[in-house]
Amino acid sequence: GSFEGLDAKSGIIWNHPYVSPRLIITPSHVKHIQFGNNQNPGRAKKHSSKITLVNGDGLSGDLIGLKDGKLTLNTWYSGEIQIEQSAIKSLIPGFTALKTFYEGPNNVRDWVFYDASSGKLIKELEPDSNASELEAKTRQINTAQGTWRFNEGALEAKYSQARVGRKFKEMPGRARFDFDVEWSGYMNLYVNFLTDRMDSYSTGNSYCLRLNTSYAYLYRYTRRNGVGGGRNMGSNVRINLNQLGNRARVSIRVDRGKGIIALYINEKFLKKWEDAQKNEFPKDAHGLLFTSMSSNSVTINNISVSEWNGSLPNEKNITLDNGKEDFILFVNEDSVSGNLLSIQEGSITFKTSFAELPIPLKNISQINLARPNEKLNAPKGSVRAVLKGNTGSLTGLISGWRNGKIT
Structure with missing residues (x-):
């Protein structure tokens, strides 16, 4: 149904298409409200x-x-x-x-989609492609069965082995790849970075972060003279992503000169891997590729590629x-x-x-900041609001919610 508002005294006002009159729900009986993918207002922006x-x-x-x-x-x-x-x-x-090379996705123009149900690769559009060609590609991927879909600045998948990626014209020696990920149930996501292939996570040259709700592994894949292979970059790191509320901000940071790869979750440092071989990747290995390894829903947005200071x-x-x-x-x-x-x-x-x-x-x-001497507790009856795109959260008391605005 649709959320209409909240009155501190009477309760949550809820519309259902087959129920009349509107439902009034006691707030203490509500555990969670998930809002639909409403379009961001024109004033929405990314803050620094x-x-x-x-x-x-x-x-x-x-x-x-x-x-x-x-x-x-x-x-x-x-x-x-x-x-x-x-x-x-x-x-x-x-x-x-530090320079930012990419922020998005804003559309599907430069992204390559692999439909795992048909084995078909939907390639990037030409730079001079027009709006109708972009609309046709968006419609094609959103009606395909086994690929990622594009919805209001987010990439969504519900099919195992579905892949989506893109290449970048330039890539600094020290780079960071950041993105928000949201999932339902169990997540199993492969993230290839510094890759030269958009159709496979294992047959080209790349690093591959294997991230699930319990562990993170790092592999390196190489292909020389038609022969490919992969190797584990070292020990894994144990994590519990479901404790984060089924959403997280992932940051992969790479220093190619030193052969260092670091993983952060929600700005918290988790693991550093070192590539002892430090073999150079091909010059065109500037890509980023996401592969869903589960049929559970996974959504990725707020992707950025930028320079890293190496610290x-x-x-x-x-x-x-x-x-x-x-x-x-x-x-x-x-x-x-x-x-x-x-x-x-x-x-x-x-x-x-x-x-x-x-x-x-x-x-x-x-x-x-210096830690306070006294513990700050939320007032009784507080709720926690998570902003769209995992860009923030607030805990407090709701005194009113009318006409699309919350107090």
Whole structure:
């Protein structure tokens, strides 16, 4: 049915096509409401900064400043909002000179789709293809039985061995591949990166992250003189993705010069693999390929390919971040502890034991705020709202929900 609104006193207002009058449901009896894939409004945008709160909630926005213990964000979904500094666990400013090569998908033009039910490959369109050709390709993949489908900026699959990928004209020596993934039940997803094949995960040259809801493995595939082979890159890492609510932000980071591949889930470092052979890939191995290895539903969106600064967590950073003081991790992996005083005009004022420092935000990778002495508990009757595309979440009390707006 369709959600119509929520009244704090009477309950949830719900329309069903075969039930009259409208249903009024007591909120305490509702576990979860999943909203349909409504089209994003025209003002929707991707924000640069990410805020994590002490209760695990997170928000994205454009950072305006911090003054008198309050952080101000400008968001497309709620305008300017203020957050108490004491409620913030960490801040990723997002001010960086690193280049982004791709963000999407916005359409299917440059994507290659493999229909596992027919063995047919639906190739990318020519650069000068017109709108009718793009519409025809979208219709073709969305009516095929065994391939990924495109729906409002997301790629969706419900067929084992369905593949979708694309190549990029250039690829830096240190790169990161980021995407949001959402699944139902059990997920089993293969992600080939730095690949030269769009029709197979195992017969070309590439790295392949095998990711399921319990483990992550890394393989490297090579093909020389018509002979191919694959090898496990080392030990796996045990994870429990279903604890994350069936959605996660995955980040694969690669330093080809050093042969290092790192995996992050929801910005948390999980595993580093090292490729001891460091053999060069072919010059055209600039592709990214997703293969669904399960018939369960899986959705991928918010894909980005960008430069990576090459920094990884180390013992030094873990030791210095004691939680008693504010902590800055710089893009070059240096760090400093002290007291965050303010943020304005692209710079922060940070007080240390030896000086009060002005620091440009572009030099900062992450700021961890001192942990509060008292535990902050959500009020009784609170709900947790997850924003579309896994771009954030908020916990609080709903006082009203009318005409498409929530308070």
